[in-house]
Amino acid sequence: MILHSGPPVDWQHMSGAQRGSVMAMAIYEGWADDIQSAEKLLTDGGVKLEPNHHHDAVGPMAGTISKTMPVYVVENRTLGNRAYCRLVEDQQQFGNYSADAIDGLRMWRDVWAPSLGQGIRHMGGLSLKPIITKALQMGDELHNRPNAASSIFAGAMGVPMIEAGVPISDLTSTLSYISGHDLLFLGLSMASAKSAADAARGIEYSTLVTAMARNGYEFGINVSGLDGDWFTAPAPAIDGLYLPGYGEGDGGFDMGDSAITETVGWGGFALGGAPGILSLVGGTPEEALNYSREMREITTGLSPDYAIPALGFEGTAVGIDIRKVAHTGILPIIDTAIAHREPGHSIIGAGLVRPPMACFHSALRAFAAKYGLE
Amino acid sequence: MILHSGPPVDWQHMSGAQRGSVMAMAIYEGWADDIQSAEKLLTDGGVKLEPNHHHDAVGPMAGTISKTMPVYVVENRTLGNRAYCRLVEDQQQFGNYSADAIDGLRMWRDVWAPSLGQGIRHMGGLSLKPIITKALQMGDELHNRPNAASSIFAGAMGVPMIEAGVPISDLTSTLSYISGHDLLFLGLSMASAKSAADAARGIEYSTLVTAMARNGYEFGINVSGLDGDWFTAPAPAIDGLYLPGYGEGDGGFDMGDSAITETVGWGGFALGGAPGILSLVGGTPEEALNYSREMREITTGLSPDYAIPALGFEGTAVGIDIRKVAHTGILPIIDTAIAHREPGHSIIGAGLVRPPMACFHSALRAFAAKYGLE
Numbered sequence: 001m002i003l004h005s006g007p008p009v010d011w012q013h014m015s016g017a018q019r020g021s022v023m024a025m026a027i028y029e030g031w032a033d034d035i036q037s038a039e040k041l042l043t044d045g046g047v048k049l050e051p052n053h054h055h056d057a058v059g060p061m062a063g064t065i066s067k068t069m070p071v072y073v074v075e076n077r078t079l080g081n082r083a084y085c086r087l088v089e090d091q092q093q094f095g096n097y098s099a100d101a102i103d104g105l106r107m108w109r110d111v112w113a114p115s116l117g118q119g120i121r122h123m124g125g126l127s128l129k130p131i132i133t134k135a136l137q138m139g140d141e142l143h144n145r146p147n148a149a150s151s152i153f154a155g156a157m158g159v160p161m162i163e164a165g166v167p168i169s170d171l172t173s174t175l176s177y178i179s180g181h182d183l184l185f186l187g188l189s190m191a192s193a194k195s196a197a198d199a200a201r202g203i204e205y206s207t208l209v210t211a212m213a214r215n216g217y218e219f220g221i222n223v224s225g226l227d228g229d230w231f232t233a234p235a236p237a238i239d240g241l242y243l244p245g246y247g248e249g250d251g252g253f254d255m256g257d258s259a260i261t262e263t264v265g266w267g268g269f270a271l272g273g274a275p276g277i278l279s280l281v282g283g284t285p286e287e288a289l290n291y292s293r294e295m296r297e298i299t300t301g302l303s304p305d306y307a308i309p310a311l312g313f314e315g316t317a318v319g320i321d322i323r324k325v326a327h328t329g330i331l332p333i334i335d336t337a338i339a340h341r342e343p344g345h346s347i348i349g350a351g352l353v354r355p356p357m358a359c360f361h362s363a364l365r366a367f368a369a370k371y372g373l374e
Numbered sequence: 375m376i377l378h379s380g381p382p383v384d385w386q387h388m389s390g391a392q393r394g395s396v397m398a399m400a401i402y403e404g405w406a407d408d409i410q411s412a413e414k415l416l417t418d419g420g421v422k423l424e425p426n427h428h429h430d431a432v433g434p435m436a437g438t439i440s441k442t443m444p445v446y447v448v449e450n451r452t453l454g455n456r457a458y459c460r461l462v463e464d465q466q467q468f469g470n471y472s473a474d475a476i477d478g479l480r481m482w483r484d485v486w487a488p489s490l491g492q493g494i495r496h497m498g499g500l501s502l503k504p505i506i507t508k509a510l511q512m513g514d515e516l517h518n519r520p521n522a523a524s525s526i527f528a529g530a531m532g533v534p535m536i537e538a539g540v541p542i543s544d545l546t547s548t549l550s551y552i553s554g555h556d557l558l559f560l561g562l563s564m565a566s567a568k569s570a571a572d573a574a575r576g577i578e579y580s581t582l583v584t585a586m587a588r589n590g591y592e593f594g595i596n597v598s599g600l601d602g603d604w605f606t607a608p609a610p611a612i613d614g615l616y617l618p619g620y621g622e623g624d625g626g627f628d629m630g631d632s633a634i635t636e637t638v639g640w641g642g643f644a645l646g647g648a649p650g651i652l653s654l655v656g657g658t659p660e661e662a663l664n665y666s667r668e669m670r671e672i673t674t675g676l677s678p679d680y681a682i683p684a685l686g687f688e689g690t691a692v693g694i695d696i697r698k699v700a701h702t703g704i705l706p707i708i709d710t711a712i713a714h715r716e717p718g719h720s721i722i723g724a725g726l727v728r729p730p731m732a733c734f735h736s737a738l739r740a741f742a743a744k745y746g747l748e
Contacts, residue, residue, distance in 0.1 A: 139522075147508075
């Protein structure tokens, strides 16, 4: 089995980048020797494909998780549920199946994740909420700009890894990796967001969105009072900036479970507090502030915990309500990286995207049908 | 000899907090056993007192540096000059002479500074400009909010200290210290600013301010074309917020060499990009942006290197011109911590302050006299 981002999708309909990532995982697991045998294995149905979200998990971009891939484990200590996310990198998760891309996963499996795990277990877990709170006051939006949180997390891991007795070569390898990886914390902010959003699942009559996820083929949402159902529509194109050598014609459609960060009020919702990201996704500081203000129109409230200094320390807009989206016509704003439309590439750009309104309309119709409101 | 912040001042005129810090240094150096003998030593003229600025150095708040106090060494690799700064903490530099406050200096001297020094020498120096550039895009203004730079610097020091063979107990002590110290980088941003500003000293006909420094008694400025002279006026009071248990009547006057950060366009000049600091110093995000815009009226240009995302990635206003200050009536804006008016206390608050206009007027008069412009 290989888990993937977004709503359910079969091999035949899977987007190019996600197919590339899944084939890379088959090679990484030793189920295939090369890309040809990996493709044959997948085409023959030799690997079961299921969404991360069906396993309390999330993954960035293609989001692939397989059985030997170590994951972050984030526990919601208020409600007891746990959520999982894999590492974030800029090659394999975008569809790159090269030896170099797969070697990164092996380093994570063999060195970095075990070293971090030793440190984390040594200190009995690390509280993430203080890091997230602090990072939101340091220009992070915790989706494509988790730079401050990554740096704080890296700083918090040195002493516990040393005290836990991580061997010196693994220690320096891991410290080099984590202290030089601006996107490091995205795996943790995604798992944190998932652990928070999952706690809101399955509340009768609730119109709260509990997940937004995409696989490059479809965009899907989950709604609390309709738990277990996906409301999907074709994945949209991204309005963004491309890395040198790439342009709009190269980009695949919107992909990744990372919109779980927007689901809890970070990412695009917190863009006003993270103007540093605009060099990556485009736009002006004023537009960024307005996105954050606009999101208040479609959410149930402002976070009492997560404050944005640039908005006078007001809380992030949190709790997307499908009724408010339909009523106002305002769609959630998501900042996202861009993968190639074909398998085999690393990251090619980043930008902004909004979900299809059809997801919200079909959820509302299902809601009306289930609760007899028609 | 003990070096202090600000323009020259004798023991009799020294502010309470600075006297407290100087006495703490006498105890730290073993020149006095207790506060009574320290006071006698100073009153008797047993210690020479000179400004940091006369020794290519700067120091936070009271700014005291004595002979066994390790300093950061920052080299301006473009022009070859070096600048020095001591550690930043929140006790002794504010006038606290308790055993606990002095123990912090001893840890710095005996463990933290040697460990950092080993790491720095092992890697042949660390480039600070990339850290500063990055931090300005992460909500830092590098004076009272160097949080991101501190975290990035801490992250950069782990591997080199391990590779340099720092003993394990010193290593964990130092890593714990640096990764938990939000103000850590202020010592480095001050020395960086000093190394940049000193390069502009002694240029004939230049009206550029090369230093702003205060000792709690007087505020003084240096001007490039008038190098060697201080232009002083009584140190102003600070408009700020106080820690619980303290109020306006407790605060000493403006103190510290840290306004060297404003001298090169950081600190108050970069406040618009650092709204997170407002919980410390007060004010709104709009006011902070306006301070940064206002400073363009009195400076020679915008930095080509140091961009502020919240201002559309425009550069920080840099190069204070005494003519523009006098002509516009706009005084530089400085954010600063507040020390007690009496010796013996740690930090009691933080706020905003502007230099006395008299400093700029007397500099202009001296400029006119020197260059025959009257």
